[in-house]
Amino acid sequence: MYTSSVAPTSQAFGEGGGGGKGRNVKWEELGFGFVPTDFMYVMKCSLGHNFSHGSLSPFSTVSLNPSASILNYAQGVFEGLKAQRSEEGRILLFRPEENARRMKIGAERLCMPCPSVEQFVNAVKKTVVANRRFIPPLGKGSLYIRPLLIGSGAALGVQPSPEFTFLIYTSPVNSYRKGPLDLKVENKLFRAIPGYGGTGGIKSITNYAPIYRPIIEARTQGFSDVLFLDAATANHIEETSTCNVFVVKGNIISTPVADGSILPGITRKSIIEFATDLGYQVMERDIEVEEALQADEVFCTGTAMGVKSVASVTYNNRRVQYKTGADSVCQKLYDTLVGIQTGRIENRNWTVQVD
Known part of the structure; x- marks a missing residue:
């Protein structure tokens, strides 16, 4: 069992904070596209240091320096996983530690620090709990979770970024492709x-x-x-x-x-x-x-x-x-x-x- 320190959002659509405020999701019409939810998770780290503390914040746009490494040299990796409901209404993740390990391998290849497996999984859990009202009922879809790790600092030369951002956002989705x-x-x-x-x-x-x-x-x-x-x-x-x-x-x-x-x-x-x-x-x-x-x-x-x-x-x-x-x-x-x-x-x- 996992609980978040964030105040619970309303289970009724049309309420809540952040990017999903006032959004009424019709599960029957849900496809595989971006639907903003209430909260995202953000954690930052400087080159040569380790990630330590992150936090949830209302979903919003991200501000970057034009010289950020992700914009100029594509220094970044991402992951994708889902939260789904069981028949009893429980919220389940599928092997999130495997996504954490794969992100670490990618980060090492691109010279980036990376959250630990525990930090990654805990951040995913917090983000899912904060956006739980966007998780479709069983059989109607899932909550897609997108962790990003990017070089967010300014670096004009071809070199690792001086700063990195680990960010998680979510979106309710249904089938990526219908039919064979x-x-x-x-x-x-x-x-x-x-x-x-x-x-x-x-x-x-x-x-x-x-x-x-x-x-x-x-x-x-x-x-x-x-x-x-x-x-x-x-x-x-x-x-x-x-x-x-x-x-x-x-x-x-x-x-x-x-x-x-x-x-x-x-x-x-x-x-x-x-x-x-x-x-x-x-x-x-x-x-x-x-x-x-x-x-x-x-x-x-x-x-x-x-x-x-x-x-x-x-x-x-x-x-x-x-x-x-x-x-x-x-x-x-x-x-x-x-x-x-x-x-x-x-x-x-x-x-x-x-x-």
Whole structure:
């Protein structure tokens, strides 16, 4: 159980402070877009020091010097996780310590101090409790939580920022994508260099704007998203714009190895662990695009996406369709994941109650 020192906000919409004041959220119309909530969490730290004390404040805009490192050199990482309600109305987080550890790895790569795992998780809990009136009922969505760690100090030269800001804001959301996905294989533009030399394996802010162009082009052609290939050979699948990818052949579930160019997703890691418990043989390995086209099923995983079936993959004008629906492996894994996240299925103490 967790309680916040912040005075509780009203459970009735139309009341409360900060950015969500007066906002009436209709759960049935909720999509995956930004809806301001009441409070955000802010903690600052100078270069060479450790984060210590942060606090909640009403949601507002952020003021930055034009020479801030995040604006000039993109020194920043972020995370994404969700708070969901159980059948009894409890508020649950799913493996938040894993997000904290992943942020620390990214921060070290970009020469930034980082909150400890305990500081990260406690800050998330405080922010969720303060914005609890924006958490949808079970089955209506979740409260998306976005922790940011940025170089907020002024630095004109190419060097680490003198000051850093850790910030958390939230937004109620529903499904990131509705229905199975139709993916287009991209073999000209790449999302990350191969191996450990780049930033593809961390949740760096630099990873996302470069993929806008292929995503926009794919969506204008009627596709849901892009399936990227490795930059070294343009022959192995890696991930989509925001999701890890799995392929199913018989009882074998395979996913590209997280070798530094692929983000080690929390949902990905969880699927690997409990799919083995369910009797599947799970393999992390290189997967050639032609092999993926021969699969029985393909599905994607991510915090925003959850577990989502891929209906088709198109490669060099060749379109291949896959099994989807109620009796698919993807659906079984989705049901298990949601059961764990909402407290209906007990699994390794992966959920953390915050209310």
